[in-house]
Each structure stands twice: as C-alpha cells, then as structure tokens.
Amino acid sequence: MNAFSCQSARSFKSVVWTAGLVLLAAIVLAVASLLPESSPLHASAFVVSLAGKYLAYAMLALSVDLVWGFAGILTLGHAAFFGLGGYAMGMYLMREIGARGAYGDANLPDFMVFLSWKSLPWYWCGTDHFAWAMMLVLVVPALLAGVFGWLAFRSRVSGVYLSIITQALTYALMLAFFQNGFGFGGNNGLTDFKDILGADLHAPATRAALLVATGVALAAALLAARFIVGSRFGNLLVAVRDAENRTRFLGYRPDQVKLLVWVFSAMLAAVGGALYVTQVGIINPGEFAPANSIESVIWVAVGGRGTLSGAVLGAILVNFGKTLFTAWLPEFWLYGLGLLFIGTTLFLPNGIMGLWRPTKKNDPEEITPEVSAPEGEHP
Amino acid sequence: MTEALLLDVRNVSVTFDGFRAINSLSLALKPGEMRAIVGPNGAGKTTMMDIITGKTRPDSGTATFKGHDLTRLDEPAIARLGIGRKFQKPTVFEALTVTENLLLSLKGIRSPFAVLFARQSSRERERLAELLSLTRLESVANSTAGDMSHGQKQWLEIGMLMGQEPDLLLVDEPVAGMTDAETMATADLLREINKTRSVVVVEHDMDFVRALGVPVTVLHEGSVLAEGTLDDVSADPRVIEVYLGR
Ligand SMILES: Nc1ncnc2c1ncn2[C@@H]1O[C@H](COP(=O)(O)OP(=O)(O)OP(=O)(O)O)[C@@H](O)[C@H]1O
Ligand SMILES: [Mg+2]
Numbered sequence: 130m131n132a133f134s135c136q137s138a139r140s141f142k143s144v145v146w147t148a149g150l151v152l153l154a155a156i157v158l159a160v161a162s163l164l165p166e167s168s169p170l171h172a173s174a175f176v177v178s179l180a181g182k183y184l185a186y187a188m189l190a191l192s193v194d195l196v197w198g199f200a201g202i203l204t205l206g207h208a209a210f211f212g213l214g215g216y217a218m219g220m221y222l223m224r225e226i227g228a229r230g231a232y233g234d235a236n237l238p239d240f241m242v243f244l245s246w247k248s249l250p251w252y253w254c255g256t257d258h259f260a261w262a263m264m265l266v267l268v269v270p271a272l273l274a275g276v277f278g279w280l281a282f283r284s285r286v287s288g289v290y291l292s293i294i295t296q297a298l299t300y301a302l303m304l305a306f307f308q309n310g311f312g313f314g315g316n317n318g319l320t321d322f323k324d325i326l327g328a329d330l331h332a333p334a335t336r337a338a339l340l341v342a343t344g345v346a347l348a349a350a351l352l353a354a355r356f357i358v359g360s361r362f363g364n365l366l367v368a369v370r371d372a373e374n375r376t377r378f379l380g381y382r383p384d385q386v387k388l389l390v391w392v393f394s395a396m397l398a399a400v401g402g403a404l405y406v407t408q409v410g411i412i413n414p415g416e417f418a419p420a421n422s423i424e425s426v427i428w429v430a431v432g433g434r435g436t437l438s439g440a441v442l443g444a445i446l447v448n449f450g451k452t453l454f455t456a457w458l459p460e461f462w463l464y465g466l467g468l469l470f471i472g473t474t475l476f477l478p479n480g481i482m483g484l485w486r487p488t489k490k491n492d493p494e495e496i497t498p499e500v501s502a503p504e505g506e507h508p
Numbered sequence: 509m510t511e512a513l514l515l516d517v518r519n520v521s522v523t524f525d526g527f528r529a530i531n532s533l534s535l536a537l538k539p540g541e542m543r544a545i546v547g548p549n550g551a552g553k554t555t556m557m558d559i560i561t562g563k564t565r566p567d568s569g570t571a572t573f574k575g576h577d578l579t580r581l582d583e584p585a586i587a588r589l590g591i592g593r594k595f596q597k598p599t600v601f602e603a604l605t606v607t608e609n610l611l612l613s614l615k616g617i618r619s620p621f622a623v624l625f626a627r628q629s630s631r632e633r634e635r636l637a638e639l640l641s642l643t644r645l646e647s648v649a650n651s652t653a654g655d656m657s658h659g660q661k662q663w664l665e666i667g668m669l670m671g672q673e674p675d676l677l678l679v680d681e682p683v684a685g686m687t688d689a690e691t692m693a694t695a696d697l698l699r700e701i702n703k704t705r706s707v708v709v710v711e712h713d714m715d716f717v718r719a720l721g722v723p724v725t726v727l728h729e730g731s732v733l734a735e736g737t738l739d740d741v742s743a744d745p746r747v748i749e750v751y752l753g754r
Contacts (some may be wrong), residue, residue, distance in 0.1 A: 360623075360625075361617075361623050361624075361626045362620065362623045363629075364612055365620075367603050368604065368612055372599050372602075373601075376612075377582075377587070378593050378595075379668070381612075381618055382584050382618075386620045389620045389624070407715060488558060
C-alpha cells in the first residue's frame with residue numbers, strides 16, 4: 130500500500146503543474162502553427178493534429194486512472210465511452226456537411242442516401258444543433274455508464290469479473306456500430322467532415338483553436354479530478370478501493386460511491402472522444418476495439434497509476450512512441466507495447482511518476498484490491 | 509420482558525453448507541449494558557456479530573435493535589441505525605492517515621455527493637481531537653494507518669467505532685496481539701465507553717474479561733452454554749468440559 134501512502138497528504142500538487150504545462154504546450158503549438166511556413170518555428174498541420182490526438186488520449190487515460198487508480202475498478206472497456214462521445218460529435222459534424230456531400234442531400238448524410246433511407250432515424254434528430262450534440266456527448270455515455278455501473282456495483286461484481294464485462298461492453302458496442310442498419314455508417318463510420326460551427330475544419334486557425342480547446346478541456350479535467358481525489362470523497366474512494374466491506378459497516382454505500390466516480394469518468398472519456406474526432410476527422414467502430422481500452426490502461430500503468438499526472442504523461446509518451454514506432458517498424462508495435470507493459474509492471478510498479486516519489490523501504494505489495502485485503506473474517 | 513431491550517436476538521440459526529454455525533441462539537441486551545462473550549474457536553461468536561450487522565442473514569429466528577428488524581436491513585442501514593463493529597482482524601484504511609480514517613468514521617455525512625462537497629466543520633475538528641486523545645493517537649495523527657503497530661490499529665479501529673457514535677458497539681477480540689499493559693488499558697477504555705454506550709465484546713483473554721467485570725455469555729457450537737459472572741461460568745462443569753475437553 131505504500132506506493133500510495135507516501136503521498137498520503139494526497140495534495141496532488143503535480144496535477145496543477147501538469148494542467149498548466151498541458152495548456153501552455155497547446156497554446157504554444159497553436160501559435161506556432163499560425164506562423165508563416167517560412168518561419169523556423171512553424172508547426173505543421175500534421176504536428177498540430179497529432180498533438181490534439183495525444184491530448185484527447187490523455188483525457189481517456191485520466192478517466193481510466195480515476196476509476197482504476199482510485200476506486201480499484203480495472204476497466205478494460207473505457208474506449209466505449211470515448212467512442213460514444215466521438216460518435217455524438219461525429220453526428221453533428223456529419224450534419225454540418227449538409228448538401229456538400231457526394232450525393233448532395235441537404236438532410237441525409239451520404240451513407241444514409243447510399244442505403245436509400247428516406248429520412249433521418251429519430252436519434253439523429255437535433256444533431257444539427259451543436260448544443261444538442263454536445264449534450265449527447267455527455268449524456269449518452271453517462272446513461273450507459275450509469276445503468277452498467279448500477280447493475281454491476283449493486284450486484285457486487287468486482288475484480289476480474291468486472292474487467293471482463295467492461296471488455297464485453299465495448300466489444301458489443303463495436304459489433305453494433307459495425308451494422309449498417311444501426312445508423313452510424315457501419316464499417317466506414319462517420320467521416321468527410323467539412324466544418325465545425327461554420328469554421329473550416331481544415332483551416333489552420335480552426336485546427337489551432339481545436340488544439341487549444343483540447344488543452345483547456347484536459348487541464349480542466351485534471352483540476353476537476355484533483356478536486357475529487359483530494360476531497361473527503363477521494364479518501365472514501367481509497368477506502369472503498371482497499372477495504373470495500375469495511376466502508377459498509379461505517380454506513381457508506383460503496384456501490385453509490387463507485388457509481389459516482391464511474392459516471393464522471395465515463396463523461397471525461399466521452400469529452401476526450403468528441404475532441405478526438407474533430408482533430409482526427411473520422412470515427413469508426415474500430416475505436417470500440419477491446420485493444421484500445423487495454424492500451425489506455427497500459428498508458429496509465431506506464432505513467433503511474435493513481436497519480437493523475439502520470440496518466441497524462443503515460444498517454445502522451447506511449448503514443449509518441451507509437452507514432453515513431455509505427456512509422457519505423459509497424460509490425461512490431463504490439464510486441465513493443467507488450468514488452469513495455471511487462472517491463473513497467475516488473476521494474477516500475479509505480480510507473481514513471483514512481484521515479485519522482487521516494488518509495489519506502491519494505492514496500493510490500495502493489496495494490497491490487499481484488500487480490501489483497503480480504504476483509505471477511507472467514508477464509 | 510417488560511423492560512425495553514436495546515438488542516434482542518431470538519432463536520437464531522444459521523447453516524453454512526449443511527454446517528450449523530449458529531443453533532437457536534438468543535441474546536438480549538439492555539440499554540447501557542456491557543456483555544462479554546467467550547467460547548472456544550468456531551463457537552460462532554463472529555458469526556453472531558455478522559448476523560447483527562447484516563453481513564449474514566439468519567435462516568430462522570429474529571433479531572431486533574431499537575425495535576427495527578435487523579434481518580431486513582443491509583450493513584450500511586444497520587450501521588446508520590447505530591451499531592458499530594470492530595473486526596477480529598483489525599481493518600483500518602491503510603493508505604489513509606489516522607486522522608483521515610477517523611474523519612470518514614464520524615457520524616453524519618454519508619451520501620456520496622455530500623461527501624464530495626464536505627468541508628471539515630469546527631464540530632468535526634473537535635470530535636477528531638477528542639477521538640485522537642481518547643485513543644492516544646495524537647502523536648501519530650498524520651501518519652499513515654498502514655504504518656501503525658498492531659495495537660495502534662486496534663485502537664484506531666475503536667476510535668473509528670466511537671466516531672460513529674453508535675448506541676451499540678460490537679467488539680471482536682480487541683486485545684489479540686496486545687501486550688499486557690495495552691490489554692489493561694483497552695479494558696479501561698471499553699469501561700469508559702460503556703458509561704455512555706452499550707457494548708458486546710468477544711474475547712478469549714480471561715484476564716481481560718475479568719478486568720471488564722461484566723456479565724459473561726459462553727457460546728458453544730452456536731448456542732448459549734452458560735450465562736453469569738465470570739466466576740459463576742468458570743465454575744460451571746459444562747463450561748469446564750467444553751474448554752478442557754478440547
Ligand atoms: N461464511 C461462512 N462459510 C462457511 N463457514 C463459516 C462461515 N462463517 C463461519 N463459518 C463457520 O462457522 C463456525 C463459527 O465461526 P465463527 O467465526 O463465528 O467462530 P468464532 O467463535 O468467532 O471463532 P474464533 O474464536 O476462532 O474467532 C466455524 O466453524 C466457521 O468455520
Ligand atoms: Mg471469531
């Protein structure tokens with residue numbers, strides 16, 4: 130438990146720094162991208178969208194760390210919420226295309242015309258309004274997480290079983306979104322976006338603004354997460370993580386405690402997904418692939434579980450590595466990722482953030498609540 | 509039976525996979541009373557506490573506390589009714605500090621949203637100071653609970669029990685692993701607590717039970733074997749047989 134106890138004041142000062150750095154980096158890059166191309170400091174569109182993608186992934190990692198690091202819920206399905214947020218944003222961006230699509234239908238997105246649909250499915254209604262779409266970004270994942278979490282936590286599903294059903298959740302969504310009849314473009318997903326709020330998505334200024342928006346969102350998410358884990362609720366989360374039964378005998382309902390942080394985390398992931406889509410320009414069912422959720426857990430493990438800053442650091446570094454690696458030895462990336470995970474688990478149990486924190490002598494075990502701390506009296 | 513009982517457990521039975529751990533057990537406690545429960549290993553002492561706190565549902569029998577049917581309530585509801593429990597194996601939140609452990613225990617805020625926006629009140633600060641001094645943990649108030657000695661953890665858990673301000677405390681083997689001096693200090697502490705609250709304490713340590721100086725209930729194979737003062741029950745031939753016959 131000592132990995133966590135050494136930061137027992139749990140003030141998470143580093144989180145404020147991380148939030149500041151993220152914001153600064155986003156602004157600097159955005160400004161650099163607006164410099165004339167002849168300038169040596171000019172940042173290309175490629176770099177800007179790459180940075181935006183990293184920051185969106187960092188948001189996903191942060192949401193994973195909130196539930197895994199602090200509530201002991203090893204989620205292997207958080208990409209589900211990221212993907213749903215992405216699709217909600219994608220719906221709006223599709224509608225923005227309007228009559229400029231290949232089929233020139235002002236009302237129906239291309240793929241619907243292609244399927245010879247006559248009208249929009251009901252759940253696409255209102256998605257041409259940005260505000261409504263943003264509400265969907267937050268509410269749909271929150272509802273799904275709410276129902277899922279309510280059922281799982283109330284029936285006291287935890288540990289490996291919970292991990293497996295989170296994985297099943299994202300897998301089921303992937304299969305559903307692959308269906309053409311589901312109304313989200315099937316295989317190809319949603320793409321060919323033109324503009325957002327009337328601004329051309331391919332214009333440098335729009336890209337710069339989106340990068341800054343992502344930086345702002347991530348910084349705000351970091352501060353919100355810090356507020357949560359630094360509050361009395363954060364102590365309660367840790368208590369639930371380490372000795373869930375004990376909290377019941379104090380009069381707390383751990384299922385409700387977990388549900389609250391779980392739903393919030395799903396919303397964070399969704400915002401990350403929405404920002405991701407604006408900068409990557411496509412969302413397809415592949416985003417729900419189980420491997421994506423597992424990768425996000427690895428980012429957190431590499432950066433340092435239960436530190437918030439580590440999640441952001443891990444997501445950015447590992448994805449940077451992935452960008453380099455896939456350009457260089459694409460077929461070996463998965464092996465590299467696997468080795469990285471094993472190496473981290475063996476040699477850096479507290480991730481990169483663990484290098485900063487002096488670990489105490491006789492550090493007994495890494496926290497894995499489902500394995501340690503049996504609370505009952507009976508074996 | 510005219511006098512109102514605080515806790516009334518009647519003819520309760522529990523079977524685990526065909527093994528009858530509790531067999532038609534009855535136990536009654538008046539407000540303000542302290543009771544010691546003794547009995548050999550496996551007698552069902554902990555299981556009895558599991559039933560009272562809602563962890564285990566009895567197969568038959570009734571359990572009421574202040575008139576509420578305990579068999580219909582879950583653990584948090586029972587805890588909020590005013591029953592606090594110290595576990596046989598001390599369970600404190602190891603990653604939190606002593607003060608943070610106590611703060612979570614304090615009676616009051618329990619809904620997750622309220623906890624999220626809770627700010628420490630001056631009343632809570634006073635309570636924390638009281639509890640720290642009661643349990644003699646002032647000097648380690650900001651240390652991590654996981655770093656405490658076994659005895660300190662036991663006391664911290666008793667402190668957390670007090671923080672809940674329960675009407676009834678169930679204390680399972682509080683002096684296991686304590687030195688003699690700590691054991692006697694714990695007896696004093698429980699007697700002090702008993703001035704304002706009812707207590708059921710399970711313990712194997714007879715010196716400790718003697719120091720408590722309260723009525724004793726002997727449990728054996730899931731039911732009450734004898735009840736009375738420590739001297740009476742230890743002179744009871746059936747009790748002697750249960751203890752020596754092993
Ligand atoms: N959940 C359970 N599943 C199966 N058997 C159980 C369970 N709970 C208790 N038992 C059994 O019931 C019997 C009574 O156990 P209990 O823990 O109540 O005894 P105890 O009096 O507290 O003993 P000790 O002094 O060793 O703490 C034991 O034989 C135990 O193995
Ligand atoms: Mg026991």
